[in-house]
Amino acid sequence: MSEHVTVVLPDGSTMEVEHGATVEDVAYGIGPGLGRDTVAGLVDGDLVDKVTPLTEDCEIEIVTEDSDVYRQVLRHTGAHVFAQALQRTHPEAKLAIGPPTDDGFYYDVTGVDLDEETLAAVEAEMEAIVAADYDLERVERPREEALDIYEDNPYKRDILEREAAGEDPVSFYVQDGWQDLCEGPHVDSTGAIGAITLLEQSAAYWRGDEENDQLTRVYGTAFGSEEELAAFIERREEAEERDHRKIGREMDLFSVPAHSPGCAHYHPNGMRIRRELQEYIRDKNDDLGYEEVCTPELNKAKLWEPTGHLEAFKEEGEMFAWEQDDTEYGLKPMNCANHAHIYDEGQHSYRDLPVRFSEFGTVYRNEQSGELSGLLRVRGLTQDDGHAFIRRDQIESEITETLRIIEEIYDLFDLEVLYKLETKGDNAVGDDDIWREATQGLRNSMEALGLEYSVEAGEAAFYGPKIGLDARDALGREWTIGTVQLDFNIPERLDLTYVGEDNQPHRPVMVHRALLGSFERFMGVIIEHFKGNFPTWLAPEQVRILPVSDDNIGYAKRLKNRDLSEFRVTIEDRSWTVGKKIQQSHDDRVPYMLIVGDDEAETGTVSVRDRFENQLADLDVETFRAQLDTEVQQKRVEPTIVRNG
């Protein structure tokens, strides 16, 4: 073993340090300031304690308090603080696993009943531990000793068997005599935590497997300072403000009543938005060469037998199916079988392909009750679905054109989406050859369009590779909306064919695609995205006229019925003050308010105000109408009518 090791720093420079020198030593070698600020290190990409000795050549990055990585370290220590507090107050509690997460940490525990009161007591104890500022010390113990310590704890023993397989000795972190098996790293002392709190709890399964023991997962978070925690809490409260369920109620868009769990009822305001979306998507489907069809929700269950879906769905209990007159019926969980039927009704030449069918298809899926969530996860949904039957040599062009339109759509809504390519998994059908070809086709299409995407290896459906578009909700959760999928399974299983140039039957490839996904989920996403401030073309109410006094209602009616008849306009004729009418219109997120009094009536103008700022413009009616028309026709997100001096 050499006396020195060579470390490579992030800027590419190298440094020689003594064998066994620590991460902290390297930092001090760079500069005393950095040395003092060092809290941990990234060695060849692995997060380690600052006192970790370096025994071989490596790349190293110093982690300081300013970095996200540090926050992870701090929160990991937070998890230990919770665990110690829990065992102080409930010595019988068994610990399983307690990692940091993006937003904080959790610890899976068992052997205790935790209600709000006991958690409050634990939280108080946590604060005491932080205040006491105990040092954290890394201690190596022989493997045998660790197994002894956890004689009664199957979870820690499992960790020793798996994560720490073959390691001897194994590391513990000790604070105030309390210890936990842990790889680290951690901050120096519990006092480094400036603010710590518990957030919620839930059930979790050991190793995430429903078959395993159920544990109690307690979530918390920790920050370097109270201010950061306060900012975090504020962000959560802001997220609540944009919750689509709250806005949906406030704007009277939809409801999901107890008599149909998971099935949204669109109120008139919500239906106006949905209709605009439908018309928009119809245009896009026309552009893509789709023919609109309509297929029934009610089918014999036999329909889904040859495709293999019936078996799969029934196993999961995800299909609504029942027996009637000795025959099994079901509500369709997807539209593809029906569309394949329409394809199969006719004969198709290679010249006719692609053959494309679109449908606003309403499907029902028996999602688990605990999974339902407003419009984002529902049991009844209407997809802007479409299926294209294409030749193998058409894959790339078909996908490229579809993605081009999809990109255009998401640009229009100013929505940031994550493109994900899901590739072949273990359960795949079809030969490797076609999978490779199809996956490459999807890649080529995305690259041709310059789209950034991530690859989720092995995540594809069994029938073909898939591109999913994920959007985030107010809480940062990801939801798949649009999707483009290739399918080799259904054409095979249903024996779909077209006649080739050689006058022989050939197998088409099927493309499943949804541009918005479903109207339900897409609306949920854009409600949160726009915080209810829909672009004018989508807004249920586009203009509200506020007469200054009742004498001006006549002028308001003329505006609504004659000048602005092509828009969605209402008149606020309640006997309120102008200030109150403005307040209410802001609360209702109406894009434009027109304040009209005697002055405006005389000159044929309107005093315009938008919902975002105290923006004022006095415009003659025709100018306002023309500008509003442009904004609506172009489906603009930003208001076009601005202050005029």
Added chain:
RNA sequence: GCCUGGGUAGCUUAGCGGUAAAGCGCGUCCUUGGUAAGGACGAGACCCCGGAUUCAAAUUCCGGCCUAGGCUCCA
């Protein structure tokens, strides 16, 4: 489906063994207002449903339904 919360007027919530309260909204009236909440009066509640305990239950207990967050799931 599982764990922990929650379900009280149209909405948001307070009350938590002694017969239901506030703000907003709604109705009537006064006010006719000029750019972010004018005033008065009034109507409105099987306190989620079913059982149990009690002289007495919105309140305690048991069961169910719905709902929130998370877990599992998402063809």
